[in-house]
Amino acid sequence: MNKNTNWGFATRSIHFGQSPDPTTGAIVCPIYQTSGFAFQSAEQAARVFASEEEGFIYTRISNPTVDRFERKMAALEEGEAALAVSSGMAAVTTAIFTILGAGDEIVASKTLYGGNYHLFESTLPKLGIKTRFVEPDNLEDWEKNINSKTKLLFAETPGNPKLNLLDIEAISKLAKSAGIPLMVDNTLNTPYLLKPLSLGADIVIHSATKFICGNGTSIGGIIIGKKELIDEARAITLRDIGPALSPFNAWLFLLGLETLAPRMQWHSRSAQKIAEFLENHPQVSWVSYPGLPSHPDHQLALKQMKNGFGGMISFGVKGGLEAGKSLLNRVKLCTIVPNLGDSRSLIIHPASTTHQLITPEQRLETGVTPDLIRLSVGLEDPEDIIADLVQALE
Numbered sequence: 293m294n295k296n297t298n299w300g301f302a303t304r305s306i307h308f309g310q311s312p313d314p315t316t317g318a319i320v321c322p323i324y325q326t327s328g329f330a331f332q333s334a335e336q337a338a339r340v341f342a343s344e345e346e347g348f349i350y351t352r353i354s355n356p357t358v359d360r361f362e363r364k365m366a367a368l369e370e371g372e373a374a375l376a377v378s379s380g381m382a383a384v385t386t387a388i389f390t391i392l393g394a395g396d397e398i399v400a401s402k403t404l405y406g407g408n409y410h411l412f413e414s415t416l417p418k419l420g421i422k423t424r425f426v427e428p429d430n431l432e433d434w435e436k437n438i439n440s441k442t443k444l445l446f447a448e449t450p451g452n453p454k455l456n457l458l459d460i461e462a463i464s465k466l467a468k469s470a471g472i473p474l475m476v477d478n479t480l481n482t483p484y485l486l487k488p489l490s491l492g493a494d495i496v497i498h499s500a501t502k503f504i505c506g507n508g509t510s511i512g513g514i515i516i517g518k519k520e521l522i523d524e525a526r527a528i529t530l531r532d533i534g535p536a537l538s539p540f541n542a543w544l545f546l547l548g549l550e551t552l553a554p555r556m557q558w559h560s561r562s563a564q565k566i567a568e569f570l571e572n573h574p575q576v577s578w579v580s581y582p583g584l585p586s587h588p589d590h591q592l593a594l595k596q597m598k599n600g601f602g603g604m605i606s607f608g609v610k611g612g613l614e615a616g617k618s619l620l621n622r623v624k625l626c627t628i629v630p631n632l633g634d635s636r637s638l639i640i641h642p643a644s645t646t647h648q649l650i651t652p653e654q655r656l657e658t659g660v661t662p663d664l665i666r667l668s669v670g671l672e673d674p675e676d677i678i679a680d681l682v683q684a685l686e
């Protein structure tokens with residue numbers, strides 16, 4: 293396994309763990325499409341099961357292709373270890389079920405992806421886990437909601453789709469003084485733009501479905517953190533609950549990682565141009581993009597994010613919901629899809645789609661106003677995306 297710690301991000305994302313296959317010389321990691329792995333003897337099987345010897349047992353728990361993806365993600369996020377699972381939601385729930393049980397509590401930012409919000413607000417309480425929601429930028433709010441039952445702090449940065457930022461250093465100091473782990477959903481950044489662990493967070497999760505995959509082909513997720521936590525998540529939670537990542541999806545994510553750095557640069561450069569265009573368009577009432585000086589967290593973005601501000605833009609159109617829907621129905625290059633991080637530009641109205649399951653009041657809490665349009669800027673020429681928006685806005 294290549295492991296040059298002096299390499300830059302782009303080099304590591306291509307070469308780390310990419311030594312040719314020892315049996316065939318295949319330069320790309322093979323897809324080990326198998327459910328189980330043979331042992332040489334009954335004794336060896338017993339040793340591997342008892343963790344006295346390293347080895348693969350069964351693909352629900354580990355697999356060589358999935359292992360490559362896990363090691364590469366751990367290296368890119370600068371964490372000790374990683375566990376890949378079948379979706380971003382599986383990453384959140386697997387981490388939570390490893391750390392919390394009935395009677396425990398979470399303190400979470402209010403501004404979350406609809407699936408995360410619904411999980412915390414509706415599903416986890418059925419299992420006896422309560423979440424207290426707080427304003428992400430209000431340290432006092434975090435502090436006063438922590439009590440003896442709190443076992444986890446959780447936030448997204450930027451929050452999907454409001455695109456407000458979390459001051460990871462400030463919240464992680466609070467987490468450390470309370471002795472509670474801070475888990476950050478880093479899906480919208482990828483480690484190319486932000487490494488939450490290096491800023492003091494304890495656990496990072498991703499929906500790998502998004503920018504890590506990069507072309508909208510596969511669903512997957514990953515948890516990165518201390519080896520002890522990852523080992524327990526694999527040996528207990530993943531084994532018992534079973535959201536394993538397929539080797540084929542892991543292979544597609546490995547391919548995605550090889551181009552992550554140039555893709556994120558392109559996404560960020562295009563999104564900046566498009567956000568500036570939208571901000572100056574007479575039909576647009578507001579724009580949220582961390583790279584705009586008008587963004588309330590722009591100074592934090594400059595301090596915390598590296599290499600760019602990401603590929604996501606939220607904005608409102610004058611005329612509210614109806615005008616927003618009309619825009620969606622008129623775009624020709626952008627596609628109405630509830631995904632993000634694709635090579636194609638994707639546009640969606642979150643209030644009626646990704647955040648439909650929660651109440652209108654909860655939507656406002658999570659920052660989803662009725663007029664909010666979310667644009668995931670793709671890898672097309674930015675001028676063509678702008679031209680599409682110009683014709684749709686007119």
Ligand SMILES: Cc1ncc(COP(=O)(O)O)c(C=O)c1O
Pocket residue numbers: 379380381382405407408448452477479480498499500501511512513
């Ligand atoms: C920030 C964020 N976290 C988690 C998820 C869930 O990921 P998945 O769809 O892979 O389960 C999403 C999905 O949109 C997301 O945007």
